[in-house]
Amino acid sequence: MGYRKAETILPPEVVALIQQYVDGEYIYIPRREGKRKSWGETTGCRKETGERNRRIWQDYRSGARTDELAAKYFLSVKSIQRIVTEEKRKAMKETDTA
Secondary structure (H helix, E strand, O other): OOOOOOHHHHHHHHHHHHHHHOHHHHHHHOHHHHOOOOOOOOOOOHHHHHHHHHHHHHHHHHOOOOHHHHHHOOOOHHHHHHHHHHHHHHHHHHHHHO
16 A cells, blocks of 8 residues: 555545645544455465464474463464364365265
8 A cells, every 4th residue: 555645636616625624734544345355365374374374273283282382483372273174174074065
């Protein structure tokens, strides 16, 4: 997201109206409801996090302890427990539908 000058993209009357509420300050104008992107959609963070979580689940199923996984992946034990629980739920859901 970059900043753009209001004077170059908005009609003068709209700029004057906005100045009644915020004069010389930065404001964030959100995307319209249908145009919003979900978290990680643009950067790929969601995909990377999902892959990491699957690796954690595989390591856990191979016998790694939660404290070992926390050290390996630089996460708290509580985060590892949450990820393991979520991945286990997903795996059970997949076997129920198969």
